[in-house]
Amino acid sequence: MNELLKPVYLEEKLEEIRADGHQDYRSRSLPTWCPGCGYFSMAEGFTLALKKLGRSAEEVVVVSGIGCASRFPFFVNTYGFHTLHGRTLPVATGVKQANDALTVVAVGGDGDAFAIGGGHIPHAARRNVDITYLVFDNGIYGLTKGQTSPTSVLGFRTSTSPYENGDEPLNPLMMLLAYRASWVGQAYAGHPHHLADMIAEAIAHRGFSYLHILSPCVTFDKTTRTYRNLNMQVRDLPSGYDRTDLAAAMGEAMKVDHPALGVFYEESRPTLADVMDETARKAGLSPVPAGGE
Amino acid sequence: MNGTDVQFAICGSAGDGTIAAGDILKRTMALMGYKVIAFDIYPAEIRGFGKCISRVRVTTEQAYSLKHQSDVLMSLNDAHAIPHVGEVRDFGAVIYDNAPIARLPEGGHVSAHIRPMQLPYGVSFRSISDRATGNARGRNIVALGYLAGLYGMPAEAFHQTIANKFATKPQAVTDANVRAFEAGYEAAIGTFKLDDVVMGSPLHRADGARAVMMTGNGAVVRGLMDAGIDCYFGYPITPATTIMERLAVEMPRRGGRMLQTEDEISAIAATIGAGYAGARSATATSGPGLALMAEMLGLGVMAEVPSVVIVSQRGGPSTGMPTKTEQSDLNMAVFGGAGDARRIVLAPTNVEGCYRCAGLAFELAEKFQTPVIVLLDLYLSNRYETVIPPKENPFEPKQATGPQGPVFRRFELTESGVSPRAVPGQAGGVHTITGLEHNELGRPSDQPDNHVAMSAKRYRKLEPATRYPGLTTIKRFGAAGKVDIGILGWGSTFGEILEAMFEAENEGISCSAMKVVMLSPLPVDELEAFFADCRVVLVPELNHEGQLATLVSGTLGRPVVRLPRATGAPMRVDEILAEVRRLAAETAAAAE
Numbered sequence: 081m082n083e084l085l086k087p088v089y090l091e092e093k094l095e096e097i098r099a100d101g102h103q104d105y106r107s108r109s110l111p112t113w114c115p116g117c118g119y120f121s122m123a124e125g126f127t128l129a130l131k132k133l134g135r136s137a138e139e140v141v142v143v144s145g146i147g148c149a150s151r152f153p154f155f156v157n158t159y160g161f162h163t164l165h166g167r168t169l170p171v172a173t174g175v176k177q178a179n180d181a182l183t184v185v186a187v188g189g190d191g192d193a194f195a196i197g198g199g200h201i202p203h204a205a206r207r208n209v210d211i212t213y214l215v216f217d218n219g220i221y222g223l224t225k226g227q228t229s230p231t232s233v234l235g236f237r238t239s240t241s242p243y244e245n246g247d248e249p250l251n252p253l254m255m256l257l258a259y260r261a262s263w264v265g266q267a268y269a270g271h272p273h274h275l276a277d278m279i280a281e282a283i284a285h286r287g288f289s290y291l292h293i294l295s296p297c298v299t300f301d302k303t304t305r306t307y308r309n310l311n312m313q314v315r316d317l318p319s320g321y322d323r324t325d326l327a328a329a330m331g332e333a334m335k336v337d338h339p340a341l342g343v344f345y346e347e348s349r350p351t352l353a354d355v356m357d358e359t360a361r362k363a364g365l366s367p368v369p370a371g372g373e
Numbered sequence: 374m375n376g377t378d379v380q381f382a383i384c385g386s387a388g389d390g391t392i393a394a395g396d397i398l399k400r401t402m403a404l405m406g407y408k409v410i411a412f413d414i415y416p417a418e419i420r421g422f423g424k425c426i427s428r429v430r431v432t433t434e435q436a437y438s439l440k441h442q443s444d445v446l447m448s449l450n451d452a453h454a455i456p457h458v459g460e461v462r463d464f465g466a467v468i469y470d471n472a473p474i475a476r477l478p479e480g481g482h483v484s485a486h487i488r489p490m491q492l493p494y495g496v497s498f499r500s501i502s503d504r505a506t507g508n509a510r511g512r513n514i515v516a517l518g519y520l521a522g523l524y525g526m527p528a529e530a531f532h533q534t535i536a537n538k539f540a541t542k543p544q545a546v547t548d549a550n551v552r553a554f555e556a557g558y559e560a561a562i563g564t565f566k567l568d569d570v571v572m573g574s575p576l577h578r579a580d581g582a583r584a585v586m587m588t589g590n591g592a593v594v595r596g597l598m599d600a601g602i603d604c605y606f607g608y609p610i611t612p613a614t615t616i617m618e619r620l621a622v623e624m625p626r627r628g629g630r631m632l633q634t635e636d637e638i639s640a641i642a643a644t645i646g647a648g649y650a651g652a653r654s655a656t657a658t659s660g661p662g663l664a665l666m667a668e669m670l671g672l673g674v675m676a677e678v679p680s681v682v683i684v685s686q687r688g689g690p691s692t693g694m695p696t697k698t699e700q701s702d703l704n705m706a707v708f709g710g711a712g713d714a715r716r717i718v719l720a721p722t723n724v725e726g727c728y729r730c731a732g733l734a735f736e737l738a739e740k741f742q743t744p745v746i747v748l749l750d751l752y753l754s755n756r757y758e759t760v761i762p763p764k765e766n767p768f769e770p771k772q773a774t775g776p777q778g779p780v781f782r783r784f785e786l787t788e789s790g791v792s793p794r795a796v797p798g799q800a801g802g803v804h805t806i807t808g809l810e811h812n813e814l815g816r817p818s819d820q821p822d823n824h825v826a827m828s829a830k831r832y833r834k835l836e837p838a839t840r841y842p843g844l845t846t847i848k849r850f851g852a853a854g855k856v857d858i859g860i861l862g863w864g865s866t867f868g869e870i871l872e873a874m875f876e877a878e879n880e881g882i883s884c885s886a887m888k889v890v891m892l893s894p895l896p897v898d899e900l901e902a903f904f905a906d907c908r909v910v911l912v913p914e915l916n917h918e919g920q921l922a923t924l925v926s927g928t929l930g931r932p933v934v935r936l937p938r939a940t941g942a943p944m945r946v947d948e949i950l951a952e953v954r955r956l957a958a959e960t961a962a963a964a965e
């Protein structure tokens with residue numbers, strides 16, 4: 081019999097999923113996202129990545145801001161902190177400073193990251209805090225029901241740009257490269273297996289890793305960042321691409337009409353924790369400075 | 374006050390070495406075993422010729438603030454010193470340079486402003502310094518030597534302080550300063566002393582414990598360190614910066630981590646992040662920074678995460694007067710932010726209190742799972758007091774955390790309101806916290822009953838804080854029982870209140886004073902009892918509105934008499950005293 085025609089029984093399928101183990105990382109709360117939202121791929125990709133890396137749930141902390149994307153911690157079975165709009169990175173930095181052994185993953189939307197939280201990104205990146213930042217970019221404010229975001233494309237009509245958006249959108253990849261993030265990659269919610277691999281790689285990177293994820297908001301964007309459009313636009317990085325070449329990464333990041341998927345840039349340099357350890361070493365070597373009162 | 378009680382004021386312009394002379398003086402006095410309270414005022418500008426004053430009060434018995442009158446004024450710059458001649462008491466001394474470098478206009482010499490009952494000493498600091506060291510740079514130290522010689526203070530103690538002060542400089546610097554000091558000292562020996570300022574010998578404690586001199590901010594640092602601070606995050610702002618600067622030196626030596634963040638929002642965000650992950654973490658700021666932190670403090674209240682925020686107030690609103698003192702952020706500390714967000718707010722009244730409050734803030738933050746604000750002001754942050762360090766570390770180590778029960782309810786509705794807490798890394802404790810209203814499991818919920826129950830929990834759990842062992846949350850001073858005048862105060866101003874209260878008592882006025890250290894939650898029972906005992910309650914404080922007055926009278930529903938003063942300077946003892954006298958006369962008249 082043709083494989084596809086074989087009957088699938090729900091019980092058996094569930095058994096199969098349970099046996100795989102990655103569902104252990106999912107919480108009992110079902111996602112509250114709209115059916116078809118790109119964010120479902122993040123829950124799946126994240127749990128697959130944790131399974132692949134073999135991290136136990138209690139050593140992982142997911143820190144998010146406010147927005148549809150930021151609801152994520154409720155749907156996974158790790159430690160989580162759903163914080164304030166835009167404050168994902170500084171909270172995540174605090175968690176990591178308190179305990180180096182934790183795997184800290186920061187999650188947010190494009191508004192959370194680049195509008196209200198934009199001031200924090202350069203500092204987390206330059207300090208090379210050993211955390212992973214997953215930004216789900218749908219080019220719109222989803223949770224507040226469809227307003228213009230800093231990555232909304234020119235000409236996009238939203239409830240706050242009723243006569244079309246005229247503000248030049250930001251280029252997050254170029255920004256992160258310029259901020260000296262030590263790992264920069266891009267994935268697409270419509271390619272969930274690649275997304276899972278990229279999340280795993282981002283988490284495995286030692287230092288600040290930034291993964292930009294193109295994700296359609298099926299409810300409030302019917303025209304620009306749709307699955308249909310993105311399916312046609314996305315491409316692979318060119319063959320022979322050198323991910324240690326910052327200038328090449330910038331060049332690829334500039335090609336916004338045809339976003340490339342993959343690792344744009346990677347470098348190895350001391351993390352914030354390394355700097356802290358080095359500071360402690362230097363302090364231990366120097367005499368006690370005066371002025372203790 | 375019996376025994377020694379002498380207040381020196383040294384006044385000059387930036388660059389005259391005014392603050393340096395005051396520093397050597399107060400350190401020497403502390404070294405000798407006197408009690409010292411000292412406060413320096415300097416201009417906001419980094420360069421220029423702004424006015425500097427260093428005031429040092431030296432006593433054998435406990436004093437609570439500077440006096441409104443000084444016993445000795447030493448001028449290093451007459452133009453700046455002239456307005457301060459008036460603060461010298463009768464039979465006190467004014468010491469000045471009788472050969473300043475510039476030709477001063479008519480009336481430009483401080484000597485022309487000395488009142489008949491004040492006693493002048495004109496000394497040529499400049500030429501004495503020239504002769505002793507080959508230049509005039511040591512003029513301030515000559516003046517200091519003169520002062521020491523005039524009042525018979527032992528020169529060796531000064532030598533030691535001078536050597537300590539210049540320890541990191543070449544030996545020649547110390548030598549030149551000692552020569553300058555000696556030359557000034559000698560010049561004083563032949564002087565016929567006219568004033569009646571007397572320095573008695575210091576009293577030594579029976580237990581031999583030696584006092585150390587600390588500022589309020591220095592005491593905060595010690596308190597945080599003794600309580601085992603793990604993480605600090607901060608952004609520079611006067612008058613809180615010195616806390617971060619000192620922690621930057623000390624924390625890495627002890628395994629702690631200090632990070633200078635990009636702004637105050639990230640400072641408090643990281644503090645709360647680290648608190649969630651189980652660290653003892655703190656930040657420090659001033660009013661403008663606290664304003665930026667308001668939203669995050671609300672998250673700390675809602676998600677029940679321990680954190681400590683030190684706030685040193687300065688003149689406001691907005692950028693205000695960064696180098697002047699004020700107590701105008703009480704409202705923001707107690708109420709700032711969105712929603713019903715009660716937190717703990719402590720306001721120490723002296724340097725010792727800064728140490729205790731900073732350390733205990735960690736205990737309170739953990740026990741009650743909440744942000745704790747410790748409210749200082751510039752006057753308390755920067756003033757020096759001699760304190761006896763505790764023999765043993767008075768603070769409790771970090772509380773154990775861990776999930777309880779088969780289903781971990783992070784926000785369990787317990788009788789006390791405090792729920793079990795687990796931190797990331799602990800098995801079986803996996804949970805998510807949020808700034809959304811949530812149920813016992815931490816899941817978002819906007820059910821009406823749940824919101825009512827959770828709000829009540831967050832208020833209920835803080836109530837026992839007002840009786841926290843080891844912490845003076847409120848205290849009455851002076852006469853017990855019924856009195857005519859009660860003086861209620863908080864923060865740095867309470868020293869002046871006590872001094873005024875004791876003077877009023879000496880004058881026969883029936884009065885007593887109460888300090889409120891815990892501003893949130895308020896120790897209401899103790900306040901009620903105090904109000905019941907006093908015919909009128911006066912509330913002196915350094916702001917325009919009378920913020921404590923509003924808080925207390927609003928909470929108790931009782932009238933108060935306000936004495937708000939926001940000049941940028943500390944409260945004056947004589948101003949409080951005048952108001953107490955007026956109220957005493959009024960109540961006496963009303964009783965007739």
Ligand SMILES: Cc1ncc(C[n+]2csc(CCOP(=O)(O)OP(=O)(O)O)c2C)c(N)n1
Nearest residue numbers: 146147148149165189190191192221222223
């Ligand atoms: C301080 C503050 N300002 C505004 C809001 C309202 N708000 C919530 S989510 C959001 C935007 C969300 O957009 P994005 O970050 O792109 O996330 P998405 O919902 O698209 O995943 C806004 C403006 C808020 N919660 N807090």
Ligand code: SF4
Nearest residue numbers: 114117148222297298
């Ligand atoms: S509103 Fe848009 S972003 Fe939010 S859940 Fe729905 S589809 Fe996703």
Ligand SMILES: [Mg+2]
Nearest residue numbers: 189190218220
């Ligand atoms: Mg968005």
